[in-house]
Amino acid sequence: MASSISRSPEMAEIADHYSQTPSPEETQRTIRRINAAYDWTGPDDPDNPRNFSLLTKTLSIASITSLAWASCFAGAIYAPAQASVGQEFHQGRLASVMPLSLYNLGMACGPLVGAPLSETYGRKTVYVATTPIFLAFLLGSGFTRDIVSLSICRFFAGMFASPNVNNTSATIMDYCATRYRGASLGIYYSIPSLGAAVGPLIGGFVQRQLGWRWTQWIAVIVTCVLYIPVLFTKETYKKVVLKRRSIRMGMGDSSSQQTSVSRTIRHFFTVLILRPFHMLFTEPIVTLVSLYNGFIFGLLYTFIISVPWIFRHYYNFSKTGESLSYLGITIGTLFACAPFVLIDFSYYQKRLIRWNQTHDEPLPPENRLISSMIGSFLLPASLLVAGWTAEYQIHWILPIIFQGLTMLACLLIYAGVNLFMLDAYGPLYGASASGAMMLSRYSLSFAFPMFALEMFQKLGAGWATTLLAGFTLLMAPIPWCFFVYGERIRARSRYESSL
CATH class of the missing domain: 1.20.1250.20 (MFS general substrate transporter like domains)
Incomplete structure (x- = not known):
């Protein structure tokens, strides 16, 4: 009877379980791995953007801030071109100013595009994905043949430029300790306004020398140049960083990070x-x-x-x-x-x-x-x-x-x-x-x-x-x-x- 008991599947499973019981050290390592998928492991966690090197943080902040500047620069550079646009398309002043105003209205609608993408895929993905669409509409603005097409292109350009402005402050806060939030954001808040101020200054010279269409194309060129460094920045959004770390560790996407559509x-x-x-x-x-x-x-x-x-x-x-x-x-x-x-x-x-x-x-x-x-x-x-x-x-x-x-x-x-x-x-x-x-x-x-x-x-x-x-x-x-x-x-x- 003893031999029959020893050969029973239930007893074999129990014996196998106890033979594989992990040691306390292995248990602690497993707990640390699980915790690492849910939160920073401590103040020195290397994946925490606040622990990146000073050079990395400085270059990254400069890159995304420059892109935010370019997004507002592209909006305001049109201002000196109103008269030329009205003359070419035989429109009054109100119709000629609409491409400027509608760009700002598009900026107001931008978070409807950028925020869900940022929550799901991270901040860097938003910069990388929306900027080419913004550039495509801005490029198209320079090729339009009527005021309606120009206004529509400018509206959608503003919509897809908006995440570059609205996400930057969140990215800066990912890098900076809470104590320095005021100074960091105080500096950043002047950047979009600076882009809007510089835009018409440069746009006036461009419009007189090259024509109003080049105000759009110059903005495309400037933005393309400033877009390239952003491609080499790192992701900073905590939820996405932890999700990717969990996948690298072979643990998959933790249940707390999974959200239905x-x-x-x-x-x-x-x-x-x-x-x-x-x-x-x-x-x-x-x-x-x-x-x-x-x-x-x-x-x-x-x-x-x-x-x-x-x-x-x-x-x-x-x-x-x-x-x-x-x-x-x-x-x-x-x-x-x-x-x-x-x-x-x-x-x-x-x-x-x-x-x-x-x-x-x-x-x-x-x-x-x-x-x-x-x-x-x-x-x-x-x-x-x-x-x-x-x-x-x-x-x-x-x-x-x-x-x-x-x-x-x-x-x-x-x-x-x-x-x-x-x-x-x-x-x-x-x-x-x-x-x-x-x-x-x-x-x-x-x-x-x-x-x-x-x-x-x-x-x-x-x-x-x-x-x-x-x-x-x-x-x-x-x-x-x-x-x-x-x-x-x-x-x-x-x-x-x-x-």
Whole structure:
């Protein structure tokens, strides 16, 4: 009977099981392998982008930032070509400005393309996949034979260029420690605006020498050159990096990382459409920040449209002079990051260090607002001086200087209130809050070019800028109110904050 028991399949299976029981060391190794598929293995995990070499991080950030710059450069380079397009296609000014406005509207729709791709395939894949489509539509813009085709091509070019702008801030945060988020993003926030400012400066020369079609083709060439380094960057999105590591380790895609198509669609419909609209109309922080930042970007495109007319009408600038008149907003945008970084290190970083010594919870997000509070009064003052010095034809350098200060103030405001909003809503709802702000930003950038020039022509530079300054003065208390009452407002929010 003993022999029959020893030969039974059940006993053989049990014996085989105990003979293969792993040692404690093997168990620990298996646990570490499993954990490595779900999270970083520690602060020194080599796959964590924050542990890449300084050279790798610097070159990667420079590459993707340059691509974001090119995407906005391609949008604004069309501005000086409006008259030539209208003349060739026998169109009025409103129809001729539509390719500029529709590019911005396409930028507003871009996250519907880029965000699902980024979530599933990673940030680098978005840059690599959408940029060639953007370039194809931009190239086609130069070959169009009517205003409708040009407008359609520009719209889709903007849609597929948008992920280059919107994903860059997320990639930068993958590389940078949380402590340096303010300085890093403060520098980046000036880059797209710089592209929009440089675009018409270069576009004016290109349009006169080569024709309006070359404004599109020059943008294609520039973007192609800046696209190549992006191909050699590494993936930074944590979820995708861990999924690929799990596959390399022979563990397949972990169940926590698997998401059905229907669930993905529901997720992005909520995050990108439903929740941003709901927050836009129910959350005071999102409503006011979106309104303020949207108006600021509208101001940028107001200058892009009106600056050549101002210096032609009041100072009799030549065509070359009209193009060079964009230097004011270009230089102002270029140097806007310097005072923001100074404020971040001299105020915010010191407050953060002292706070962390005595508190366990994060520093209140209201401390991000200092730059916006400064910019809120610098903006209307700069607008008034820029407009009335031109109206009274005081030396042309003064309106150029104060146009630059206007853009500097705009970016101080934008960076401060945007970081405040991101910190207030945290990682869970910050993406939806940013989506609402982005919708407002590009929608007003779509609208302003259609009436900006007529407003300046009918009111004159002085009264037109006074009207704009009045609106900015009405919005100036926004960051101050958030600084004083922000904690109470956040306490009443329907959405979980970061605190």
